[in-house]
Amino acid sequence: MTSLPAAGPALAQAVRPRQWTKNLVVLAAPAFAGELDNIDSVVRTLLTVVLFTFAASAVYLVNDVLDVVEDRAHPTKRLRPIAAGRLAPRIAVGVAVLLMIVATGLSLALSWQLAVVVASYCLVNVAYSLVLKDEPVIDIAVIALGFLLRAVAGGVACGIDLSQWFLLIASFGSLYMAAGKRYAELHLEVEEGSVTRPSLSRYSATYLRFVWSTSAALLIMSYSLWAFEISVPGPIPWTELSMAPFVLAVLRYAVDVDAGVAGEPEEIALSDRVLQSFAVIWAAMIVLAIYG
Known part of the structure:
Protein backbone atom coordinates (compact mmCIF):
# COMPACT_ATOMS: atom_id res chain seq x y z
CA MET A 1 0.00 0.00 0.00
CA SER A 163 -17.58 47.23 -13.33
CA GLN A 164 -19.85 45.85 -16.03
CA TRP A 165 -17.01 46.24 -18.54
CA PHE A 166 -14.63 44.17 -16.44
CA LEU A 167 -17.23 41.41 -16.07
CA LEU A 168 -17.96 41.45 -19.81
CA ILE A 169 -14.27 41.27 -20.73
CA ALA A 170 -13.65 38.50 -18.20
CA SER A 171 -16.72 36.55 -19.35
CA PHE A 172 -16.02 36.71 -23.09
CA GLY A 173 -12.30 36.11 -22.53
CA SER A 174 -13.11 33.03 -20.46
CA LEU A 175 -15.53 31.72 -23.09
CA TYR A 176 -12.94 32.35 -25.81
CA MET A 177 -10.34 30.22 -24.03
CA ALA A 178 -12.83 27.51 -23.05
CA ALA A 179 -14.17 27.07 -26.59
CA GLY A 180 -10.62 27.12 -27.94
CA LYS A 181 -9.66 24.40 -25.47
CA ARG A 182 -12.55 22.18 -26.60
CA TYR A 183 -11.72 22.83 -30.27
CA ALA A 184 -8.10 21.78 -29.72
CA GLU A 185 -9.19 18.63 -27.84
CA LEU A 186 -11.58 17.67 -30.65
CA HIS A 187 -8.89 18.37 -33.24
CA LEU A 188 -6.40 16.11 -31.43
CA GLU A 189 -8.80 13.24 -30.83
CA VAL A 190 -10.09 13.27 -34.40
CA GLU A 191 -6.47 13.07 -35.58
CA GLU A 192 -5.88 10.10 -33.27
CA GLY A 193 -9.00 8.41 -34.62
CA SER A 194 -10.95 8.12 -31.36
CA VAL A 195 -13.03 10.51 -29.25
CA THR A 196 -12.79 9.58 -25.55
CA ARG A 197 -14.92 12.39 -24.09
CA PRO A 198 -18.69 11.92 -24.74
CA SER A 199 -19.42 15.66 -25.08
CA LEU A 200 -16.79 16.00 -27.83
CA SER A 201 -18.65 13.49 -29.98
CA ARG A 202 -21.62 15.90 -30.00
CA TYR A 203 -19.58 18.88 -31.15
CA SER A 204 -18.46 19.72 -34.65
CA ALA A 205 -15.35 21.69 -35.49
CA THR A 206 -17.45 24.34 -37.25
CA TYR A 207 -19.65 24.84 -34.17
CA LEU A 208 -16.69 25.28 -31.84
CA ARG A 209 -15.05 27.65 -34.34
CA PHE A 210 -18.26 29.68 -34.30
CA VAL A 211 -18.25 29.87 -30.50
CA TRP A 212 -14.64 30.93 -30.10
CA SER A 213 -14.71 33.37 -33.03
CA THR A 214 -17.92 34.98 -31.72
CA SER A 215 -16.53 35.26 -28.19
CA ALA A 216 -13.30 36.73 -29.60
CA ALA A 217 -15.26 39.41 -31.44
CA LEU A 218 -17.29 40.27 -28.33
CA LEU A 219 -14.11 40.29 -26.22
CA ILE A 220 -12.40 42.78 -28.53
CA MET A 221 -15.52 44.96 -28.71
CA SER A 222 -15.94 45.00 -24.92
CA TYR A 223 -12.28 45.80 -24.34
CA SER A 224 -12.33 48.61 -26.91
CA LEU A 225 -15.40 50.25 -25.37
CA TRP A 226 -13.81 49.97 -21.91
CA ALA A 227 -10.54 51.49 -23.17
CA PHE A 228 -12.34 54.54 -24.56
CA GLU A 229 -14.52 54.92 -21.46
CA ILE A 230 -11.65 55.05 -18.93
CA SER A 231 -9.37 57.14 -21.15
CA VAL A 232 -7.48 59.68 -19.05
CA PRO A 233 -6.61 63.03 -20.67
CA GLY A 234 -2.90 63.30 -21.31
CA PRO A 235 -0.22 63.62 -23.98
CA ILE A 236 -0.36 59.90 -24.80
CA PRO A 237 -3.68 57.97 -24.87
CA TRP A 238 -2.30 54.74 -23.39
CA THR A 239 -5.62 52.95 -22.93
CA GLU A 240 -6.66 53.53 -26.53
CA LEU A 241 -3.20 52.49 -27.76
CA SER A 242 -3.39 49.33 -25.66
CA MET A 243 -6.12 48.07 -27.99
CA ALA A 244 -3.48 47.30 -30.64
CA PRO A 245 -1.40 44.74 -28.67
CA PHE A 246 -4.59 43.40 -27.08
CA VAL A 247 -6.21 42.66 -30.45
CA LEU A 248 -2.96 41.24 -31.82
CA ALA A 249 -2.69 38.94 -28.78
CA VAL A 250 -6.25 37.69 -29.32
CA LEU A 251 -5.51 37.06 -33.01
CA ARG A 252 -2.20 35.36 -32.20
CA TYR A 253 -3.90 33.04 -29.72
CA ALA A 254 -6.49 32.29 -32.42
CA VAL A 255 -3.67 30.97 -34.60
CA ASP A 256 -2.91 28.38 -31.91
CA VAL A 257 -6.59 27.58 -31.48
CA ASP A 258 -7.07 27.11 -35.22
CA ALA A 259 -4.05 24.82 -35.35
CA GLY A 260 -5.62 22.68 -32.63
CA VAL A 261 -2.79 23.16 -30.14
CA ALA A 262 -4.61 25.25 -27.51
CA GLY A 263 -5.86 22.30 -25.44
CA GLU A 264 -3.98 23.70 -22.45
CA PRO A 265 -4.04 27.54 -22.49
CA GLU A 266 -1.14 27.77 -20.05
CA GLU A 267 1.09 25.82 -22.45
CA ILE A 268 0.49 28.43 -25.14
CA ALA A 269 1.09 31.26 -22.68
CA LEU A 270 4.39 29.72 -21.57
CA SER A 271 5.71 28.77 -25.01
CA ASP A 272 4.51 31.33 -27.58
CA ARG A 273 7.16 34.07 -27.53
CA VAL A 274 5.25 36.35 -29.91
CA LEU A 275 2.12 36.12 -27.75
CA GLN A 276 4.25 36.88 -24.70
CA SER A 277 5.67 39.95 -26.45
CA PHE A 278 2.19 41.31 -27.18
CA ALA A 279 1.20 40.63 -23.57
CA VAL A 280 4.23 42.50 -22.20
CA ILE A 281 3.61 45.51 -24.45
CA TRP A 282 -0.07 45.56 -23.52
CA ALA A 283 0.70 45.26 -19.79
CA ALA A 284 3.25 48.08 -20.00
CA MET A 285 0.65 50.36 -21.61
CA ILE A 286 -1.95 49.51 -18.95
CA VAL A 287 0.56 50.22 -16.19
CA LEU A 288 1.39 53.59 -17.73
CA ALA A 289 -2.31 54.39 -18.14
CA ILE A 290 -3.39 53.40 -14.62
CA TYR A 291 -0.29 53.94 -12.50
CA GLY A 292 1.70 56.45 -14.56
Whole structure:
Protein backbone atom coordinates (compact mmCIF):
# COMPACT_ATOMS: atom_id res chain seq x y z
CA MET A 1 0.00 0.00 0.00
CA THR A 2 1.56 3.27 -1.15
CA SER A 3 2.13 5.85 1.60
CA LEU A 4 1.66 9.58 1.15
CA PRO A 5 5.42 10.36 1.34
CA ALA A 6 6.18 7.67 -1.27
CA ALA A 7 3.48 9.12 -3.52
CA GLY A 8 5.02 12.60 -3.28
CA PRO A 9 6.60 12.85 -6.77
CA ALA A 10 3.48 11.49 -8.50
CA LEU A 11 1.26 13.77 -6.41
CA ALA A 12 3.39 16.79 -7.31
CA GLN A 13 2.82 16.00 -10.98
CA ALA A 14 -0.89 15.24 -10.54
CA VAL A 15 -1.66 18.72 -9.15
CA ARG A 16 -0.41 20.10 -12.51
CA PRO A 17 1.90 22.94 -11.42
CA ARG A 18 2.20 24.21 -15.01
CA GLN A 19 -1.52 25.02 -14.93
CA TRP A 20 -1.14 27.20 -11.84
CA THR A 21 -0.42 30.11 -14.19
CA LYS A 22 -4.19 30.29 -14.75
CA ASN A 23 -4.53 31.56 -11.19
CA LEU A 24 -2.73 34.77 -12.14
CA VAL A 25 -6.12 35.87 -13.54
CA VAL A 26 -6.83 36.76 -9.89
CA LEU A 27 -4.54 39.78 -10.36
CA ALA A 28 -6.73 41.31 -13.07
CA ALA A 29 -9.34 43.19 -11.00
CA PRO A 30 -6.87 44.72 -8.49
CA ALA A 31 -4.53 45.68 -11.34
CA PHE A 32 -7.24 47.43 -13.39
CA ALA A 33 -8.59 49.13 -10.26
CA GLY A 34 -5.17 50.64 -9.52
CA GLU A 35 -4.85 48.71 -6.26
CA LEU A 36 -1.44 47.12 -6.84
CA ASP A 37 0.33 50.10 -5.28
CA ASN A 38 -1.52 49.36 -2.03
CA ILE A 39 0.42 46.87 0.11
CA ASP A 40 -2.72 45.52 1.82
CA SER A 41 -4.37 44.85 -1.55
CA VAL A 42 -1.21 43.21 -2.87
CA VAL A 43 -1.03 40.85 0.13
CA ARG A 44 -4.73 39.95 -0.12
CA THR A 45 -4.41 39.37 -3.87
CA LEU A 46 -1.37 37.13 -3.56
CA LEU A 47 -3.04 35.13 -0.80
CA THR A 48 -6.04 34.67 -3.08
CA VAL A 49 -3.76 33.38 -5.85
CA VAL A 50 -2.41 30.79 -3.39
CA LEU A 51 -5.91 29.81 -2.26
CA PHE A 52 -7.01 29.28 -5.86
CA THR A 53 -3.88 27.23 -6.44
CA PHE A 54 -4.97 24.92 -3.62
CA ALA A 55 -8.55 24.77 -4.93
CA ALA A 56 -7.51 24.19 -8.55
CA SER A 57 -5.05 21.45 -7.53
CA ALA A 58 -7.85 19.72 -5.62
CA VAL A 59 -10.11 19.92 -8.66
CA TYR A 60 -7.41 18.41 -10.91
CA LEU A 61 -7.03 15.45 -8.54
CA VAL A 62 -10.78 14.81 -8.37
CA ASN A 63 -11.09 15.14 -12.15
CA ASP A 64 -8.28 12.65 -12.79
CA VAL A 65 -9.76 10.10 -10.39
CA LEU A 66 -13.19 10.29 -12.01
CA ASP A 67 -11.77 10.37 -15.56
CA VAL A 68 -9.26 7.56 -15.09
CA VAL A 69 -10.90 5.20 -17.62
CA GLU A 70 -11.17 7.87 -20.33
CA ASP A 71 -7.67 9.15 -19.61
CA ARG A 72 -6.18 5.68 -20.13
CA ALA A 73 -7.63 5.68 -23.65
CA HIS A 74 -6.30 9.17 -24.41
CA PRO A 75 -3.00 9.56 -26.32
CA THR A 76 -1.44 11.97 -23.79
CA LYS A 77 -3.63 11.93 -20.67
CA ARG A 78 -2.81 8.23 -20.16
CA LEU A 79 0.56 9.43 -18.86
CA ARG A 80 -1.00 11.29 -15.93
CA PRO A 81 -0.02 9.73 -12.56
CA ILE A 82 -3.45 8.34 -11.64
CA ALA A 83 -4.19 6.96 -15.12
CA ALA A 84 -0.68 5.47 -15.26
CA GLY A 85 -1.12 3.79 -11.88
CA ARG A 86 1.60 5.79 -10.12
CA LEU A 87 -0.79 7.51 -7.70
CA ALA A 88 -3.51 5.68 -5.77
CA PRO A 89 -7.00 7.22 -6.19
CA ARG A 90 -7.63 7.09 -2.41
CA ILE A 91 -4.57 9.26 -1.77
CA ALA A 92 -5.58 11.69 -4.53
CA VAL A 93 -9.12 12.04 -3.14
CA GLY A 94 -7.86 12.50 0.42
CA VAL A 95 -5.44 15.24 -0.59
CA ALA A 96 -8.12 16.89 -2.75
CA VAL A 97 -10.60 17.07 0.15
CA LEU A 98 -7.90 18.49 2.42
CA LEU A 99 -6.93 21.16 -0.13
CA MET A 100 -10.55 22.20 -0.63
CA ILE A 101 -11.10 22.53 3.12
CA VAL A 102 -7.90 24.55 3.54
CA ALA A 103 -8.67 26.82 0.56
CA THR A 104 -12.23 27.55 1.71
CA GLY A 105 -11.28 27.91 5.36
CA LEU A 106 -8.41 30.32 4.76
CA SER A 107 -10.46 32.37 2.29
CA LEU A 108 -13.05 32.81 5.05
CA ALA A 109 -10.33 34.55 7.08
CA LEU A 110 -10.11 37.19 4.33
CA SER A 111 -13.86 37.60 3.77
CA TRP A 112 -17.00 35.50 3.66
CA GLN A 113 -17.63 36.70 0.09
CA LEU A 114 -14.28 35.27 -1.02
CA ALA A 115 -15.08 32.01 0.77
CA VAL A 116 -18.30 31.81 -1.26
CA VAL A 117 -16.37 32.33 -4.51
CA VAL A 118 -13.76 29.68 -3.65
CA ALA A 119 -16.38 27.19 -2.43
CA SER A 120 -18.44 27.81 -5.58
CA TYR A 121 -15.38 27.12 -7.72
CA CYS A 122 -14.81 23.80 -5.93
CA LEU A 123 -18.46 22.70 -6.03
CA VAL A 124 -19.04 23.64 -9.67
CA ASN A 125 -15.90 21.84 -10.78
CA VAL A 126 -16.71 18.70 -8.80
CA ALA A 127 -20.16 18.75 -10.44
CA TYR A 128 -18.39 19.18 -13.78
CA SER A 129 -16.22 16.11 -13.15
CA LEU A 130 -19.21 14.05 -12.01
CA VAL A 131 -21.88 15.02 -14.56
CA LEU A 132 -21.55 18.29 -16.42
CA LYS A 133 -18.45 17.38 -18.46
CA ASP A 134 -20.67 15.17 -20.66
CA GLU A 135 -23.21 17.91 -21.42
CA PRO A 136 -22.41 19.94 -24.57
CA VAL A 137 -22.39 23.73 -24.13
CA ILE A 138 -22.71 23.35 -20.36
CA ASP A 139 -19.21 21.86 -20.22
CA ILE A 140 -17.79 24.89 -22.05
CA ALA A 141 -19.73 27.22 -19.77
CA VAL A 142 -18.29 25.56 -16.66
CA ILE A 143 -14.72 25.80 -17.97
CA ALA A 144 -15.31 29.48 -18.72
CA LEU A 145 -16.84 29.96 -15.27
CA GLY A 146 -13.62 28.67 -13.72
CA PHE A 147 -11.67 31.53 -15.32
CA LEU A 148 -14.40 34.05 -14.47
CA LEU A 149 -14.50 33.07 -10.78
CA ARG A 150 -10.74 33.61 -10.57
CA ALA A 151 -11.17 37.12 -11.98
CA VAL A 152 -14.05 37.88 -9.62
CA ALA A 153 -12.08 36.53 -6.63
CA GLY A 154 -9.38 39.17 -7.03
CA GLY A 155 -11.97 41.94 -6.84
CA VAL A 156 -13.83 40.36 -3.93
CA ALA A 157 -10.61 39.83 -1.94
CA CYS A 158 -9.79 43.55 -2.19
CA GLY A 159 -13.34 44.85 -1.79
CA ILE A 160 -13.44 46.23 -5.33
CA ASP A 161 -16.75 46.99 -7.05
CA LEU A 162 -16.40 45.17 -10.37
CA SER A 163 -17.58 47.23 -13.33
CA GLN A 164 -19.85 45.85 -16.03
CA TRP A 165 -17.01 46.24 -18.54
CA PHE A 166 -14.63 44.17 -16.44
CA LEU A 167 -17.23 41.41 -16.07
CA LEU A 168 -17.96 41.45 -19.81
CA ILE A 169 -14.27 41.27 -20.73
CA ALA A 170 -13.65 38.50 -18.20
CA SER A 171 -16.72 36.55 -19.35
CA PHE A 172 -16.02 36.71 -23.09
CA GLY A 173 -12.30 36.11 -22.53
CA SER A 174 -13.11 33.03 -20.46
CA LEU A 175 -15.53 31.72 -23.09
CA TYR A 176 -12.94 32.35 -25.81
CA MET A 177 -10.34 30.22 -24.03
CA ALA A 178 -12.83 27.51 -23.05
CA ALA A 179 -14.17 27.07 -26.59
CA GLY A 180 -10.62 27.12 -27.94
CA LYS A 181 -9.66 24.40 -25.47
CA ARG A 182 -12.55 22.18 -26.60
CA TYR A 183 -11.72 22.83 -30.27
CA ALA A 184 -8.10 21.78 -29.72
CA GLU A 185 -9.19 18.63 -27.84
CA LEU A 186 -11.58 17.67 -30.65
CA HIS A 187 -8.89 18.37 -33.24
CA LEU A 188 -6.40 16.11 -31.43
CA GLU A 189 -8.80 13.24 -30.83
CA VAL A 190 -10.09 13.27 -34.40
CA GLU A 191 -6.47 13.07 -35.58
CA GLU A 192 -5.88 10.10 -33.27
CA GLY A 193 -9.00 8.41 -34.62
CA SER A 194 -10.95 8.12 -31.36
CA VAL A 195 -13.03 10.51 -29.25
CA THR A 196 -12.79 9.58 -25.55
CA ARG A 197 -14.92 12.39 -24.09
CA PRO A 198 -18.69 11.92 -24.74
CA SER A 199 -19.42 15.66 -25.08
CA LEU A 200 -16.79 16.00 -27.83
CA SER A 201 -18.65 13.49 -29.98
CA ARG A 202 -21.62 15.90 -30.00
CA TYR A 203 -19.58 18.88 -31.15
CA SER A 204 -18.46 19.72 -34.65
CA ALA A 205 -15.35 21.69 -35.49
CA THR A 206 -17.45 24.34 -37.25
CA TYR A 207 -19.65 24.84 -34.17
CA LEU A 208 -16.69 25.28 -31.84
CA ARG A 209 -15.05 27.65 -34.34
CA PHE A 210 -18.26 29.68 -34.30
CA VAL A 211 -18.25 29.87 -30.50
CA TRP A 212 -14.64 30.93 -30.10
CA SER A 213 -14.71 33.37 -33.03
CA THR A 214 -17.92 34.98 -31.72
CA SER A 215 -16.53 35.26 -28.19
CA ALA A 216 -13.30 36.73 -29.60
CA ALA A 217 -15.26 39.41 -31.44
CA LEU A 218 -17.29 40.27 -28.33
CA LEU A 219 -14.11 40.29 -26.22
CA ILE A 220 -12.40 42.78 -28.53
CA MET A 221 -15.52 44.96 -28.71
CA SER A 222 -15.94 45.00 -24.92
CA TYR A 223 -12.28 45.80 -24.34
CA SER A 224 -12.33 48.61 -26.91
CA LEU A 225 -15.40 50.25 -25.37
CA TRP A 226 -13.81 49.97 -21.91
CA ALA A 227 -10.54 51.49 -23.17
CA PHE A 228 -12.34 54.54 -24.56
CA GLU A 229 -14.52 54.92 -21.46
CA ILE A 230 -11.65 55.05 -18.93
CA SER A 231 -9.37 57.14 -21.15
CA VAL A 232 -7.48 59.68 -19.05
CA PRO A 233 -6.61 63.03 -20.67
CA GLY A 234 -2.90 63.30 -21.31
CA PRO A 235 -0.22 63.62 -23.98
CA ILE A 236 -0.36 59.90 -24.80
CA PRO A 237 -3.68 57.97 -24.87
CA TRP A 238 -2.30 54.74 -23.39
CA THR A 239 -5.62 52.95 -22.93
CA GLU A 240 -6.66 53.53 -26.53
CA LEU A 241 -3.20 52.49 -27.76
CA SER A 242 -3.39 49.33 -25.66
CA MET A 243 -6.12 48.07 -27.99
CA ALA A 244 -3.48 47.30 -30.64
CA PRO A 245 -1.40 44.74 -28.67
CA PHE A 246 -4.59 43.40 -27.08
CA VAL A 247 -6.21 42.66 -30.45
CA LEU A 248 -2.96 41.24 -31.82
CA ALA A 249 -2.69 38.94 -28.78
CA VAL A 250 -6.25 37.69 -29.32
CA LEU A 251 -5.51 37.06 -33.01
CA ARG A 252 -2.20 35.36 -32.20
CA TYR A 253 -3.90 33.04 -29.72
CA ALA A 254 -6.49 32.29 -32.42
CA VAL A 255 -3.67 30.97 -34.60
CA ASP A 256 -2.91 28.38 -31.91
CA VAL A 257 -6.59 27.58 -31.48
CA ASP A 258 -7.07 27.11 -35.22
CA ALA A 259 -4.05 24.82 -35.35
CA GLY A 260 -5.62 22.68 -32.63
CA VAL A 261 -2.79 23.16 -30.14
CA ALA A 262 -4.61 25.25 -27.51
CA GLY A 263 -5.86 22.30 -25.44
CA GLU A 264 -3.98 23.70 -22.45
CA PRO A 265 -4.04 27.54 -22.49
CA GLU A 266 -1.14 27.77 -20.05
CA GLU A 267 1.09 25.82 -22.45
CA ILE A 268 0.49 28.43 -25.14
CA ALA A 269 1.09 31.26 -22.68
CA LEU A 270 4.39 29.72 -21.57
CA SER A 271 5.71 28.77 -25.01
CA ASP A 272 4.51 31.33 -27.58
CA ARG A 273 7.16 34.07 -27.53
CA VAL A 274 5.25 36.35 -29.91
CA LEU A 275 2.12 36.12 -27.75
CA GLN A 276 4.25 36.88 -24.70
CA SER A 277 5.67 39.95 -26.45
CA PHE A 278 2.19 41.31 -27.18
CA ALA A 279 1.20 40.63 -23.57
CA VAL A 280 4.23 42.50 -22.20
CA ILE A 281 3.61 45.51 -24.45
CA TRP A 282 -0.07 45.56 -23.52
CA ALA A 283 0.70 45.26 -19.79
CA ALA A 284 3.25 48.08 -20.00
CA MET A 285 0.65 50.36 -21.61
CA ILE A 286 -1.95 49.51 -18.95
CA VAL A 287 0.56 50.22 -16.19
CA LEU A 288 1.39 53.59 -17.73
CA ALA A 289 -2.31 54.39 -18.14
CA ILE A 290 -3.39 53.40 -14.62
CA TYR A 291 -0.29 53.94 -12.50
CA GLY A 292 1.70 56.45 -14.56
